[in-house]
Every structure is written in structure tokens, then in C-alpha cells.
Amino acid sequence: MTRHIDPIAAHACPGERKLDPRWGLRGCGKHESEGLELGFNLHRYPSFPSSHSSGKQHASRCIEAAGGDPSHIRLFNFVKWRDSAGRTHLSSLTFSDHLLPFVETIARTCPTLVIIDPLLTILGSRINASNDQQIRETFRHLTNLARSTNCTFLIVRHLNKGSSGNPLYQGGGSIGIIGTVRTGLLVTQHPADEKQRLLVAIKNNSSEKASNLTYQVIANERGIPSIQWLGANNYPVAPLLRPVSSLSFERQDILKVLQAANRPLSPKELAAQTGQDHTLLRQLLRRMLNAGDIISPAYGLYTTPHHLSPEK
Numbered sequence: 318m319t320r321h322i323d324p325i326a327a328h329a330c331p332g333e334r335k336l337d338p339r340w341g342l343r344g345c346g347k348h349e350s351e352g353l354e355l356g357f358n359l360h361r362y363p364s365f366p367s368s369h370s371s372g373k374q375h376a377s378r379c380i381e382a383a384g385g386d387p388s389h390i391r392l393f394n395f396v397k398w399r400d401s402a403g404r405t406h407l408s409s410l411t412f413s414d415h416l417l418p419f420v421e422t423i424a425r426t427c428p429t430l431v432i433i434d435p436l437l438t439i440l441g442s443r444i445n446a447s448n449d450q451q452i453r454e455t456f457r458h459l460t461n462l463a464r465s466t467n468c469t470f471l472i473v474r475h476l477n478k479g480s481s482g483n484p485l486y487q488g489g490g491s492i493g494i495i496g497t498v499r500t501g502l503l504v505t506q507h508p509a510d511e512k513q514r515l516l517v518a519i520k521n522n523s524s525e526k527a528s529n530l531t532y533q534v535i536a537n538e539r540g541i542p543s544i545q546w547l548g549a550n551n552y553p554v555a556p557l558l559r560p561v562s563s564l565s566f567e568r569q570d571i572l573k574v575l576q577a578a579n580r581p582l583s584p585k586e587l588a589a590q591t592g593q594d595h596t597l598l599r600q601l602l603r604r605m606l607n608a609g610d611i612i613s614p615a616y617g618l619y620t621t622p623h624h625l626s627p628e629k
Contacts, residue, residue: 382541393422412455413441420462427466434473437489446490456497472498484519484554499523505557507531508621509576513547517554553622556609567593567601568610572621575611581618 377387396408396415410419423431433439437446444451459470477489484503485495495501501520507513516530528549535545564572570591575582584602588595602619605611611619 378539378541379543382537382539382543391426391428393419410439411441412439413443416455416458420458423462423468424466428468430469430471432471432473436472436474436494446494449491449493452491452493453497456493460497484517484558487558495520503554508552508557515550515552515557517552517557519554553609556622564610567591567598568605571598571601571605572610575619575621578620581614581620583617584619587619 376390376392380387380390393410396410396418397405398408399405408414412419440446440455444455446452462468463470472494474494475489476487485501486492487503488495488501498520499522500518503517503519505515505517507515510533513531513533516532518527518529521527528551531547531550532544533547534542536542570593571587574587574590582590584595584599587593587602588598591598593601602611606613606619609622612622613619
């Protein structure tokens with residue numbers, strides 16, 4: 318997703334819904350709903366700060382390039398409010414301060430999809446992303462809102478700097494984030510092509526596990542980026558999450574030779590092409606096999622996972 322798009326986007330549909338009193342949100346944040354107005358819509362709000370104009374134009378072009386209609390997209394990125402003297406102010410939208418007007422706006426406008434990007438920015442200063450209780454309480458409101466309005470929330474967050482091979486622990490913030498959602502998707506670098514990315518399903522409570530998808534970002538004749546889908550694959554996730562820098566030079570040399578080869582190789586062939594000691598290389602191959610860095614399609618032969626995971 319492009320970083321030029323404002324924090325929260327909603328795809329609006331006709332209709333209006335009332336706020337469910339059972340949500341218990343009255344009084345959330347430092348402002349009451351009276352005197353508040355959420356700023357949205359790509360075209361109707363010329364009073365957007367000028368620094369956002371280029372981002373809005375870029376977002377419109379990207380939406381059109383993907384076959385979408387920008388007139389159906391609303392951007393929620395600030396709250397307009399009046400002080401006791403009647404002066405108007407703009408504040409960046411955060412759940413810490415504006416959860417109630419946010420919920421009321423979603424219930425009123427009835428969007429089909431709301432994108433929160435990135436999550437940690439929208440939470441605000443008083444909701445700790447690493448505090449499991451605060452995260453689950455915030456997500457409980459979003460869950461009730463989604464259920465009441467039949468709306469889908471797509472939440473974007475960055476990966477952390479940890480080295481865990483479990484993808485559920487790779488996202489920034491509390492484990493409650495991935496624990497609360499129904500579906501989790503991970504974007505990571507393609508192991509054999511630096512221009513391509515993999516979209517990996519790491520959690521799915523709605524159906525059986527789906528295959529990973531390969532894609533790349535390309536530009537059209539006007540230079541507007543869009544996504545080109547390249548098919549499915551079945552790469553194992555754990556090796557994809559390990560930084561290359563965490564691998565020894567010997568392991569990196571082995572992987573480079575295997576990736577360049579058009580068939581599985583034996584330890585003898587690998588020793589000859591990498592210049593490593595044959596006995597030490599065999600021991601290293603066993604460790605790499607156990608770690609999931611390589612696979613053995615036949616006894617005494619080794620290759621990388623993507624060689625046996627052709628994209629369909």
C-alpha cells in the first residue's frame with residue numbers, strides 16, 4: 318500500500334445506521350461529539366491542509382488505475398472541532414481522542430470497507446500498542462461496529478525487528494492484534510526475485526489455509542503504480558522471515574548456488590562450487606534442512622523450497 322494515502326479510508330455506500338447504545342462509548346476521548354466533524358471525501362473538502370493535496374491526487378490516480386471510482390472513497394484523517402470561543406481547530410484523528418466520533422461516522426455512512434493504515438499511528442498516545450488489555454478493548458469496539466454495520470476492517474501494521482520464525486509474532490505491537498482478527502496476511506520479499514513480493518496467509522478462521530500469492534508493483538503508461546498478480550505458490554513461511562544477515566556466509570553461499578541451479582545438487586557438487594570442506598558442508602546441510610532453509614527432494618540431493626513450489 319502506498320504511503321501517500323491518508324490514515325483511514327472508507328468505501329462508502331448509501332444508507333444510515335444509528336449508534337448502538339450497547340457499545341458504551343459515550344464520553345470516550347477528550348472531546349464530546351458535539352462540535353466535532355470528521356473530515357473526509359477526496360473532493361468535497363477543499364479545506365484540507367495543503368500538504369495533503371499531492372497525496373490526495375496520488376491516491377485518486379492509484380484508485381483509478383486499479384479500476385476504482387475515487388468518488389466512492391472517503392479519507393478520515395482529521396477532526397474539526399470548535400472551542401468555547403467558537404474558533405475552529407483541526408486535530409489528527411486518533412482512537413485515543415476520537416473513537417466515539419469515528420464510530421458514529423462509520424455507523425452513519427455505512428461503508429463496506431475501512432482501511433486503517435498504519436494502526437500504530439491511529440491508536441494515539443494513550444493506547445499502548447504493546448498493552449494487550451488496551452488493544453483488545455479497542456478492537457472490541459471495532460468488532461461490535463463491524464458486526465452491527467456489516468463492515469470489514471482492513472488493518473495495516475509494520476513488522477517488528479524480532480527474529481521469531483513464527484509469523485504470528487512478527488507483527489508490531491501486542492499479540493492481541495493478530496489474536497483478535499479473523500484473518501492475517503503477511504507481505505514479504507520473494508526469495509528469488511527482488512522485484513516481487515509474496516502475500517502469505519498466516520491466519521484464517523473463515524476457511525482452510527489458502528496458497529500464498531506472488532505479485533509485483535508495475536507502472537502504467539502514465540507512471541501510476543498498480544499491482545500485477547503472478548499466481549500462487551507454496552513457499553514455507555519461516556525461512557522467508559529470517560533476515561539474510563542472520564545467515565552465515567557459508568549458508569549464504571550454499572543458497573546462492575542452489576538458487577542458480579536448475580536441479581537439486583549433491584553435497585559433493587555443492588562443495589566443489591562453494592569451495593567448502595565436504596565433511597563440514599554435509600553437517601551444515603543437515604542443519605539447514607532442519608531449519609527449513611533447504612529441502613531434500615531425494616536422498617543425497619538438496620535444493621531451495623521455491624524450486625519445488627512452481628507458481629501456478
